[in-house]
Amino acid sequence: MPLTRKNARMTTPDSADAVTELLLAHVDRATTGPLDDPAVVAAVVGVERLVVATGSTDAHVLRDALAGRPVAGADAGHVADLVAEARGHVAAGLIRRDSGQSVDAGVVNPASGxxxxxxxxxxxxxxxxxxxxxxxxxxxxxxxxxxxxxxxxxxxxxxxxxxxxxxxxxxxxxxxxxxxxxxxxxxxxxxxxxxxxxxxxxxxxxxxxxxxxxxxxxxxxxxxxxxRHVDDDLLRAADDWADEALGDALPVPRAGALMAAAVADLRAGVTRDDSSLVDWLTDPARVPETVVTALLAVRQRILDQAL
Known part of the structure; x- marks a missing residue:
């Protein structure tokens, strides 16, 4: 049931009821085909992000999420943030609809350009x-x-x-x-x-x-x-080295593989260096010196193995 400007109900852009109505209209996830209404695109994306956050495609569960009711197994704070964001995007989409603007990434990501x-x-x-x-x-x-x-x-x-x-x-x-x-x-x-x-x-x-x-x-x-520079075996080895060195003290899971992947980009000429990743992982404002030392040692092992 494709939904276009021709058959979309006219709504007041700044109406909270209009935003709620549009989001609820899409919890069944039944809309198919091309979309040319920015507000509908925002609603479809907002509902689908709730699908991922709640782990459910059940319309009743998604209605609960939109209404602020608790959803079993879901992070209530994260769900609330997604609902607030979806409402903001749909409201902006309604304004776009009324001004005749087309659909682009800015509908659900205003910073996209x-x-x-x-x-x-x-x-x-x-x-x-x-x-x-x-x-x-x-x-x-x-x-x-x-x-x-x-x-x-x-x-x-x-x-x-x-x-x-x-x-x-x-x-x-x-x-x-x-x-x-x-x-x-x-x-x-x-x-x-x-x-x-x-x-x-x-x-x-x-x-x-x-x-x-x-x-x-x-x-x-x-x-x-x-x-050509870091094969799958080296990715796994880098993770093992980081886990062995730091265990639960890792700044993020898979830090070893991330550093290996950054080295691959360096060697392939995708980047000039791997500092954007490594500097963040080893930022002394976030991790202690012992973690910095261990991570840099893992990075050196990767550099020694990479082609």
């Missing part, structure tokens, strides 16, 4: 799940980038889906560009590689093999570059 994202409802949900799943699997994201990182993960994911229709060479070029941007900000290309794998799995599940297009080739291209 407004790049293209997929507007297919099912693919948009897949993008949200892949993004939030990747963030949950790697606590480094939340520890370093917080809610801002989560918003960018969602819109980057929705942009990546738009690359699927490109030829492999063009898609790989675009993904490599994003990898360079993110690596310079402390997110090694390995993290994008993992995210692309998750995105491909989510898209396949909802739209089939044809919909993933060039995304698997882009993920393989990133992996091939990384493995």
């Amino acid at each position: 407004g790049y293209e994202i997929t507007t297919d409802a099912n693919l948009l949900r897949a993008a949200v799940r892949a993004a939030q799943g990747s963030i949950d699997a790697m606590p480094y994201y939340g520890a370093r980038y917080g809610a801002r990182g989560s918003r960018f993960a969602t819109t980057d994911s929705a942009w990546l889906i738009s690359l699927a229709r490109l030829g492999s060479d063009r898609a790989i070029h675009q993904v490599e560009w994003l990898a360079r941007v993110l690596a310079a900000r402390g997110m090694p290309s390995w993290l994008l590689e993992i995210h692309l794998d998750a995105l491909v799995a989510e898209v396949r599940a909802v739209a089939g093999e044809d919909a993933v297009g060039s995304l698997p080739a882009a993920a393989l291209a990133l992996a091939a570059v990384r493995r």
